[in-house]
Amino acid sequence: MAEDATFLRNLWYMADLAGTVRRGQLRRFMLLAEPVLIGRMRDGTLFALRDICPHRGVPLSAGKVMAEGTLECPYHGWRFRADGVCAAIPSLVEGQDTDPCKIRVRGYPVAEQDGLIWVYMAAAGQEGAAPAMAPPKVAMKAPKPRWSESQTFHCYIDHAVIGLMDPAHAPYVHGRWWWRRKPRLKSKDYAPQTRGFVMTRHKPSKPAYRLLGGDVSTEITFELPGVRFENISGTFLGQKIDVVGLTTCTPIDAETTQVTQIFFWPAWLGFLKPFFMALGPTFLGDDRKMVELQREGLKFSPRLMLIRDADVPAIWYHRLRKAWEESVETGTPFANPVQEATLRWRS
Ligand code: FES
Ligand SMILES: [Fe+2]
Secondary structure (H helix, E strand, C coil): CCCCCCCCEEEEEEEEHHHHCCCCCEEEEEEEEEEEEEEEEHHHHHHHHECCCCCCCHHHHCEEEEEEEEEECCCCCCCCEECEEEEECCCCCCCCCCHHCCEEECCCCEECCCEEEEEEEECCCCCCCCCCCCCCCCCCCCCCCCEEEEEEECCCCCHHHHHHCCCHHHHHHCCCCCCCCCCEEEEEEEEEEEEEEEEECCCCCCCCHHHHHCCCCEEEEEEEEEEEEEEEEECCCCCCEEEEEEEEEEEEEEEEEEEEEEEEEEHHHHHHHHHHHHHHHHHHHHHHHHHHHHHHHHHHCCCCCCCCCCCCCHHHHHHHHHHHHHHHHCCCCCCCCCCEEEEECCC
């Protein structure tokens, strides 16, 4: 993998759906090539710790959650609180002065929001600082994940992200005999937003949107590190409805990225689910297979090209990434390098 295969820090990464970590459960994740234990105490408290026991290195995720709100290492039974501080060392006897409170496992800020678990990955040396921003938020009332699909892409995060925002691949990668159209001229307006950009609200051209009634409009946002929201509004049976699609790219390590798609909609729109169940995995799988194929070429470190206008979002991503890295390194405020633009391409 390229020598610049680093990860953006001081940002929130989506780990999994909140429901996948139940009370009393410990789960091991690899996030940005670090072993992270995400667990839940019996009272529901969610926590994230470095998944390495400070005593002799055993993964704490192999231990268990205790009734008094600690977790126990499976090797020598040391107990740790949700904040990572050691609460007990069973082998100690009177007169032995090791102070458990002085021993701690690194903790990660963790947030449960919109039915998802977000973990804040701080830069080296800044682990103690509180996150400067909240995790990305789903823009609808009381959002609940209604459908989700997660796949492991064998690629560095950049290729997953760029594939996600690439407007020119759809007819080739996602084309089906029953759904293939001649590429048409597209013209979309973009503007800078938060730590990324937005494709401003417009009428979508894909026929699938007609499920949501006549006057459908959509807005697509992207923000670092690899978070894409599609905010769809429509009118169905005379009622205004919002459907939100969220796609997240979370690096497992430099060679592997977890890509997750989640859709949120009001409960009464339940009839949408079979449609997503039928098509969702296929669409994400199309993208996954393409990055796997791309890997065959990237092995040889070829020079790659980015052309106007279809690759401009990819160019913006590289600029955003660079600007973010600089701001983390130097401690100066992040300046969004994206400018308002109208992009035109055929797809
Ligand atoms: S390795 Fe964890 S208690 Fe010894
Ligand atoms: Fe795609």
